[in-house]
Amino acid sequence: MKDLMFFDANCRVGDFGNANPGVKELLSDMDYYGVDKALVRHNGIPKAPLSTNQEIARMLREEDPDQRLTGVWCILPNSCDEIPEPDEFFRQMKENRIGAITLSPFEHRYQPRRIVIGKIMDAAAERKVPVLLDAFAGQWDKLYDFLEIFPKNTFIYAENWGKWGSDRNIRPLLETYENFYFEIARYWVPEGVRGLAEKYGAERILYGTNFPAGNQGNGMLQLKHSGLDDESIAKIAGKNLERILKGAEL
């Protein structure tokens, strides 16, 4: 019997130039594989951050009646008044079942520095709102710079490109930033999940899949038989992400 609650930290839905799976397909896969909940962002964030913020809210409202999904919104610099002031932004997030934020500074052509996004990032740090780092996939120098600027934020390194084989870049971040969480989609290092959890604590590791490119089943068995104790496995499977999202003061 599947005896664990799984909360997928790395899912994307919605059209982005082609027919990508939506909420219906995600929920169907979750039922098939036995994934209970998912943190979901829109595929189109790189090209349409503001409209996809609204679209992911609509999808959750209209297509997820059992409320198994939690949304992610993309931030932009406050200077251009494209998003509301932080208090209002977070109020709207809560109202729309949005639990985390992401950013795409390279696509959206701004510098991820304090004078540009410090206001919203500092507010997110104060409120413990998790920040996804998918835009930094494999760009280790930029990621290192970014974390040096914002060391107090809660970060989730959720992406599908640069994790496997990159422990020499990942581990210093786990060592240095206590609120840096590592999501394991495509982290296929043999015995690697156990290795990270034993060294940095199971509290720092999150189950994720990169749906729709990745399937949700392979990482479930990898975690289940990782060799970790049951409590650690349960934390990685879903309890950690649940705790992080509940801890956000929206």
Add this chain to the structure above:
Amino acid sequence: MSECIWNQPGSLAEKFWKDGKADFPIYDMHGHMGAHYAIYFKICEAPEMVAHVKRIGVKRLVFSHHEALWGTFRNARVYEICKQFPDTLRMYLSIVPQREDHIREDIAQFDKWAPYAVGLKLLPGYHNCDMMDPRYDYALSFANERGLPVLVHTWGNDPAVLKAIQKYPNAKFFIAHCCYGAWDYAIQCVKESNNNVWLELTAIPGDRGIIEKLVEGVGSERILYGTDMPWFDEYQGVGGVLSAKITDEDKLNILSRNPERILGKDF
């Protein structure tokens, strides 16, 4: 939630979820060994690799050593490693096209290295050539004459793959990574072959819907399981096969039956 893949009563997925292994042998047909200059491995030497694969029930891990592929040591050393784990390890002779002298010397030892040496490993892209490169001809002719397995690294659409498959119709080609991304071309390679091609799954069990596409395209009898061990975790790889939307018969073919059909139960 009660009907999820891991809860299907009597299914292979349920068995592995509960027990971590099943009562049939798994054959991992694509392994390596040894450290890698650019990649972190938690485990990469024979004792810990064998312990890892045995935990899930892998009966044979067929591998080519990284350093033999880089040309920094010879296949004879790989044979010595295999002898230390005779119940688990089998080897592909690493073929480095830049060392034609080594190719001839090592192939001359092939029978002496029985039962550990079961085939050849080609890494064309890494070696800056393609499968039709004349420097491969001696090795591929040998495989063709003997009907030996040739595990060949593929990625994307490389026209030389199909040409070589057709040029050496008696060699048994294992198409590593299924021409990753060029799935229709991989299927074409099977269909336009002399029944001498199998698609090998390394790097694919994490993808969504690809195993299903390949099974539909060529049938599960033409698909082999592999992990690039120590690159990818056995439970991750097997987990991707077990949770794919295919039948348990398909899963058994991929994980267990097909290598036995090709090489026999006691290879």
